[in-house]
Amino acid sequence: MSIEDFHGPHPKPPKEGHARIDWSEPAGRSVSSRVRAHTCGCEPTTYELLAAGGLGLIRQTERTATGDRVSESPWSRAAEAKGLWNDLLEGNAR
Numbered sequence: 001m002s003i004e005d006f007h008g009p010h011p012k013p014p015k016e017g018h019a020r021i022d023w024s025e026p027a028g029r030s031v032s033s034r035v036r037a038h039t040c041g042c043e044p045t046t047y048e049l050l051a052a053g054g055l056g057l058i059r060q061t062e063r064t065a066t067g068d069r070v071s072e073s074p075w076s077r078a079a080e081a082k083g084l085w086n087d088l089l090e091g092n093a094r
């Protein structure tokens with residue numbers, strides 16, 4: 001595993017006209033989701049691609065002075081979540 005793999009990629013800055021992800025508070029349901037990918041932890045806002053039972057979502061964690069603020073995209077089919085993940089990394093969605 002290279003250092004780059006360990007740290008994860010840095011998402012590109014959002015492009016003009018990028019898709020807006022419908023972030024909301026975590027639903028808090030107790031599904032056992034696995035982290036399939038994550039962005040670099042050196043940035044104040046990190047993203048994780050989670051998968052559970054053929055579904056997926058993206059979790060956003062913002063480090064603030066008062067603690068982590070977590071929000072999540074809507075659940076979608078795993079393939080769609082992966083597509084959204086790629087859009088996020090490329091700056092096409094945020």
Ligand SMILES: [Zn+2]
Nearest residue numbers: 007040042043
């Ligand atoms: Zn980094």
